Amino acid sequence: MTRGPVTLRVDGLRTHFLTKVGVVKAVDDVSFQVGRGEVLGLVGESGSGKSVTGFSVLGLVDPPGRIVGGRILFWGHDLVALPEAEWRDLRGSKIAMIFQDPMMTLNPVLRIDTQMIEAVLAHDKVGRETARQRARDALGQVGISSPDERLRAYPHQFSGGMRQRVAIAIALLNRPDLIIADEPTTALDVTIQAQILYEVQKLCRETGTALIWITHDLSVVAGLADRICVMYAGRIVEEGGIDAVLDTPLHPYTKGLIGSVPSRNRRGVPLSQIPGMTPSLLNLPEGCAFRERCPRADEACHAMPEMTVPSVDRQVRCFHPHDEAIG
Amino acid sequence: MSVFIIRRLMQSVVVIFIMTLIVFFGVMVIGNPVDILIGQDCDGPCREKVIRSLGLHLPLHEQYLVFLKNALKGELGNSFKAGIPATHLILQRMPATLELAFCSFLIAVGLGIPLGIWAGLRPESLSGKVIMGGSILGFSLPSFWVGVMLMLLFAVELNWLPATGRGETVPVLGVEVSFLTLDGLRHLILPAVNLALFKLSLMVRLTRASVRENLLMDYIKFARAKGLSMNRIIFVHVLKNILIPIITVLGLELGNLIAFSVVTETIFAWPGMGKLLIDSIDVLDRPVVVAYLMITIFMFIMINLVVDILYSLLDPRVRLGDIKQ
Amino acid sequence: MSQSTQEPSVGTADRKDSPSRRFAADFCESRLAVGGLLVFLAILLVAVFAPQISPQDPYDLVALDILDSREPPGTQSVSGHLTFWLGTDAQGRDMLSAIFYGLRTSLLVGAMSGFIALCLGTCIGLMAGYFAGRVDTVIMRIVDLQLSFPSILVALMVLAVLGQGVDKIILALVIVQWAYYARTVRASVLAERQLEYVEAAQCMGLSRWRIAFRHLLPNCLPPLIVVGTVQVAHAIAVEATLSFLGLGLPPTEPSLGLLIANGFDYIMSGRYWISIFPGIALLITIASINLVGDQLRDVLNPRLQR
Numbered sequence: 020m021t022r023g024p025v026t027l028r029v030d031g032l033r034t035h036f037l038t039k040v041g042v043v044k045a046v047d048d049v050s051f052q053v054g055r056g057e058v059l060g061l062v063g064e065s066g067s068g069k070s071v072t073g074f075s076v077l078g079l080v081d082p083p084g085r086i087v088g089g090r091i092l093f094w095g096h097d098l099v100a101l102p103e104a105e106w107r108d109l110r111g112s113k114i115a116m117i118f119q120d121p122m123m124t125l126n127p128v129l130r131i132d133t134q135m136i137e138a139v140l141a142h143d144k145v146g147r148e149t150a151r152q153r154a155r156d157a158l159g160q161v162g163i164s165s166p167d168e169r170l171r172a173y174p175h176q177f178s179g180g181m182r183q184r185v186a187i188a189i190a191l192l193n194r195p196d197l198i199i200a201d202e203p204t205t206a207l208d209v210t211i212q213a214q215i216l217y218e219v220q221k222l223c224r225e226t227g228t229a230l231i232w233i234t235h236d237l238s239v240v241a242g243l244a245d246r247i248c249v250m251y252a253g254r255i256v257e258e259g260g261i262d263a264v265l266d267t268p269l270h271p272y273t274k275g276l277i278g279s280v281p282s283r284n285r286r287g288v289p290l291s292q293i294p295g296m297t298p299s300l301l302n303l304p305e306g307c308a309f310r311e312r313c314p315r316a317d318e319a320c321h322a323m324p325e326m327t328v329p330s331v332d333r334q335v336r337c338f339h340p341h342d343e344a345i346g
Numbered sequence: 347m348s349v350f351i352i353r354r355l356m357q358s359v360v361v362i363f364i365m366t367l368i369v370f371f372g373v374m375v376i377g378n379p380v381d382i383l384i385g386q387d388c389d390g391p392c393r394e395k396v397i398r399s400l401g402l403h404l405p406l407h408e409q410y411l412v413f414l415k416n417a418l419k420g421e422l423g424n425s426f427k428a429g430i431p432a433t434h435l436i437l438q439r440m441p442a443t444l445e446l447a448f449c450s451f452l453i454a455v456g457l458g459i460p461l462g463i464w465a466g467l468r469p470e471s472l473s474g475k476v477i478m479g480g481s482i483l484g485f486s487l488p489s490f491w492v493g494v495m496l497m498l499l500f501a502v503e504l505n506w507l508p509a510t511g512r513g514e515t516v517p518v519l520g521v522e523v524s525f526l527t528l529d530g531l532r533h534l535i536l537p538a539v540n541l542a543l544f545k546l547s548l549m550v551r552l553t554r555a556s557v558r559e560n561l562l563m564d565y566i567k568f569a570r571a572k573g574l575s576m577n578r579i580i581f582v583h584v585l586k587n588i589l590i591p592i593i594t595v596l597g598l599e600l601g602n603l604i605a606f607s608v609v610t611e612t613i614f615a616w617p618g619m620g621k622l623l624i625d626s627i628d629v630l631d632r633p634v635v636v637a638y639l640m641i642t643i644f645m646f647i648m649i650n651l652v653v654d655i656l657y658s659l660l661d662p663r664v665r666l667g668d669i670k671q
Numbered sequence: 672m673s674q675s676t677q678e679p680s681v682g683t684a685d686r687k688d689s690p691s692r693r694f695a696a697d698f699c700e701s702r703l704a705v706g707g708l709l710v711f712l713a714i715l716l717v718a719v720f721a722p723q724i725s726p727q728d729p730y731d732l733v734a735l736d737i738l739d740s741r742e743p744p745g746t747q748s749v750s751g752h753l754t755f756w757l758g759t760d761a762q763g764r765d766m767l768s769a770i771f772y773g774l775r776t777s778l779l780v781g782a783m784s785g786f787i788a789l790c791l792g793t794c795i796g797l798m799a800g801y802f803a804g805r806v807d808t809v810i811m812r813i814v815d816l817q818l819s820f821p822s823i824l825v826a827l828m829v830l831a832v833l834g835q836g837v838d839k840i841i842l843a844l845v846i847v848q849w850a851y852y853a854r855t856v857r858a859s860v861l862a863e864r865q866l867e868y869v870e871a872a873q874c875m876g877l878s879r880w881r882i883a884f885r886h887l888l889p890n891c892l893p894p895l896i897v898v899g900t901v902q903v904a905h906a907i908a909v910e911a912t913l914s915f916l917g918l919g920l921p922p923t924e925p926s927l928g929l930l931i932a933n934g935f936d937y938i939m940s941g942r943y944w945i946s947i948f949p950g951i952a953l954l955i956t957i958a959s960i961n962l963v964g965d966q967l968r969d970v971l972n973p974r975l976q977r
Contacts, residue, residue, distance in 0.1 A: 077571060079567065079570060079571060107573050107574075107575065108573065109573070110570065110571055110572065110573035111571060111572035111573030111574070112573055115571070115572075116568075116571040118564060118567070118568055118571075120564065123563065123564035123565060124564050124565050124567075124568035125565060125568070126565040126569070126583050126586075126587070127565075127587075128586045128587055128590070128661065129582070129583070129586060133582075137572070137574060137578060137582075138572045138573070138574070141572065141573050141574050141575065141578070142573060186568075189572065361816060364816075369828075479703075482958060482961055482962060482965065483958065485961060486904065486908075486954060486957040486958040486961045487954055487957075487958075488908040488911050488912055488915075488928075488953060488954075488957070489912070490911070490912055490915045490916075490928075490931070491911075491931060491950040491953065491954065494931065494935060494938065494946055494947075494950065495947075495950070497938065498938055498943060498947075502938060502939060502941075509939070598819065601819075601820075601821065602821040605820075605821040605823050605824040606821065606823055608823060608827070608916070609823075609912055609915070609916065612916060613935075623827070624916055624917070627831065627917075627918065628917065635831050639824075639827075639828055639831070642824060643820075643824075646819065646820060646824075647819075650819050
């Protein structure tokens, strides 16, 4: 259970894509929650549905995809059936998103100040000068020096790390309650990555903003998140506090994921890996999606495992989870 | 940025040189220069005299230099039919052509871009499909046939507009223009629409394709995530991005319009350069043909230069990239 | 590179159909395009079999009767053997037959010039893209130069210098078109060259020519096909325009453009059929090719892939 009031609670979310070649169940019965000032890590490989989950929370899933089931409760209000105009009020003001590749997310032909000021003016009827001041402050918050110069520049004049800081600053402009960050540091150098992680963590603690950090990189969440959700083939397979999950993973997939991080392996011993490949979302195996690659799978796994709660603050979707004591 | 401009200027000069070479060799070497530059009814001692005065007896490279020197002075021979310098003849008719070209340009841009944006935003709607269907039609119809049809419909059948010729003109800054008079406008409409149709269709298609492509881009998604209104997204984010390729195309299209006016002017008997060209080809008034080619080529290269410079001003990536160097 | 971030990745192992079947399926999504294709095939058949299916041979001067001239559609000939479904022109020719033969000429000139331009442009584009360096720079400068001039102007230049005649028209059209092909092929080659199969072929010691033609070329075909369809339509239109202006094909082998020009003088006097029907035939031909080309472009465009 999370401490404090719950900012976002997602309940049984299903987002499907109806394509010509079949139905892609990108998000299939996903539930989690995030509270004030809390950082939730959403971890999974590509194709696991983590990005689509993020977009669903913002209502940015475009046809042929749509949310077909479940609830998204933001401060208790269900967002799923919200009309577009109310969605737009929320986006950028109460819920903000940071994308993966800042080169593609900042419009290359518009100046930084244009793109920041419009984000303020879209939600707050203030004067341009006030908006500009807020932009300056936001840039300062993310550690960008000489903000006035930066404001008049164009995106391509910045380095990747700088651009991502600008994107984070834009997210912070209207003091959102929730930020969804979709792999924001994947495209950056490791050192920049570390800096940004540190700053983001500090900001969330200070402002009480809830943060969902979507990534495929376990080492990133290890240092950043309070809780972690592991996704596989559109479903959450394990959830819990970060230390608990990383020390004693319950789901075989989580265990395999942790085990395959190179730094965790010993020298001279062949790298351990999870055999097989991620299944295509069009052709999921019946029952547990992981069973074809799982060393512990058996007949029982042909049925769909439900989430179980083996102990306080731990959940796992598996018929044969590892034992907590041994790990 | 000035580095860029200077470089482009140099390139243009080089291109003009090459074009003069091509025209020169085309006329002097491939064609029979004697026939081309001397009238049919000149023979014997008359020909000798003209050959000497035109310098056709000199070696080729010297002839080229003479040609170049004269060209720079604007002397490209005399028209057989009119007897006056070909350049003068063409410059006399230029205002009419430019007027037609500009009007068509305005129609193509003024209608084309809004229609294209609409079709790009609602591709599956009936209006979107009608616009696209219409643009394919406008694209496929050869402009001369459209002109014939327009004339048939509006001038012959309905008798709303005059079929041929240019209307009353009033002098503006020493140049005769006809769009300021009602009669002038009536004569201008059909040819301008005819000339504009192809470019209009092109604009619609280009705009629509650009809009569709842009809407899929990540920065549009990010703009939506910021909670911006659709209006802002379209008229600021998308528009600025599509304007860049559109302006590039537009600039080139202006040159195209001037060239294609040849057809429209022939159909509607509009007294411009294009009609002059066709008439001259008909009566084998070759100096005028050569002069027309040289002048048009020059105009083209100038237009291309201006477009390139405009493009560099518009796209900050190009403009500021230069400063870094 | 600029793929939308939100589409879920689907494994490619799912695509059970072969690429050509998928392509055909994608193409047939647009009924308009399929319609265009069928119409074009019909026109092609008409053009090929024109001598067989025309009611009258319009160039056999003996068969014409001047008393039949300028008759409106639907009249019977003086001899009583034929009905002039689309009327007759100033010499008494049956418009329907003239249109069939005209289609033949137009398509022939368009296809031939298109094909030659394709071969020429492809070779040049391949060389520019594959050999790169100075060869590339020189070639591209020439291509850019030529493409900055409108096709009409280029054609006029060529014809003004060389004079008239079928071969000169085809030459003019080839000169107008080759640059589009060259540029398209070069762009494809530049993109493909980076890919691994080229390196692999080089490692195997294949000659550069072989690599260029047997390996690179087939992969450059999709954009080439799109450009080809549009260019053929364009060539037909340019040829018609030139003929209309009196600079095109000689009157012995009239194309649709010349037919339209001939009929132009009679518009004012109400004998519209001499000009309009060839015009409609021309329009349908070009429109059908453009419809097909449009859908091809949408289907083969990687940026619009769903």
